[in-house]
Amino acid sequence: MADISRKANAQWFGDLKSGNGTVSTESGALKDNSYSFKARFEQDKAPGTNPEELLAAAHAGCFTMQLSAMLAAHGHQPEDLRTEATCEMVKDGPGFKVSTMRLTIRGKVGNIDQAEFEKHVAQAADACPLSRVMKGNVEITHEAVLE
Numbered sequence: 212m213a214d215i216s217r218k219a220n221a222q223w224f225g226d227l228k229s230g231n232g233t234v235s236t237e238s239g240a241l242k243d244n245s246y247s248f249k250a251r252f253e254q255d256k257a258p259g260t261n262p263e264e265l266l267a268a269a270h271a272g273c274f275t276m277q278l279s280a281m282l283a284a285h286g287h288q289p290e291d292l293r294t295e296a297t298c299e300m301v302k303d304g305p306g307f308k309v310s311t312m313r314l315t316i317r318g319k320v321g322n323i324d325q326a327e328f329e330k331h332v333a334q335a336a337d338a339c340p341l342s343r344v345m346k347g348n349v350e351i352t353h354e355a356v357l358e
Contacts, residue, residue, distance in 0.1 A: 221246075234260065263298040263309060270312055270341045271296035277339035278316065281331050288321035291358075312345060314353040328357040 219241070223232035231247040249257035271294040282289045299311040316332050323331075332355040336342055342351055 231259070234265070263300060266309070266341075267296040267298040267312070270298075270339075270345075271314070273341040274314060274335055274339045275316075278318075278331060278335035281335050281338070282320055282323070285331065287323045287327070287331070290319040290321060292316065292318045292320075309345075309349050311350045311352065314351065315356070316353060317356045317358055319358050323357065325355075325357045329355045 218237040219234060221232055221234045224230050228248045231245060233243040233245055235242050235244070245259035246261050247257055247259050250259040251261035251263070274296070275292050275294045278294075279289045279292055293316070295315045297311075297313040297315075298309060299313065300307045301310040303310075314332075314336060318328060320328060332353050336351055336353045337346075345351060
């Protein structure tokens with residue numbers, strides 16, 4: 212049995228290219244948010260979200276929480292941590308695949324230098340649960356900027 216369980220759901224109407232759908236989360240943080248082929252695959256983005264954007268948001272949140280915990284556990288007080296996650300896809304045979312997740316972390320942290328900050332960023336990038344899900348399938352890069 213799982214220690215923690217979270218749910219989300221999606222509904223889709225119509226065919227792939229002209230259809231659209233909604234995504235919602237159990238918590239209500241997302242409620243019938245629209246998503247579509249255009250929002251996902253076209254450069255001129257239509258309103259709405261897409262799975263890769265949601266994956267990037269989830270990874271940014273998960274990683275930032277992991278980093279905060281690691282810093283505090285090593286006596287460094289995180290004041291402000293901001294993570295931008297960029298999820299990249301490449302054409303792969305008949306479809307696409309998520310190839311890379313790029314994390315850029317900017318932090319204000321007490322009692323730490325750049326080298327130590329980079330060390331904790333690398334450790335958090337390996338330890339966060341979503342990084343672990345992607346490990347071996349998605350290249351995860353990280354850039355750490357101590358402010």
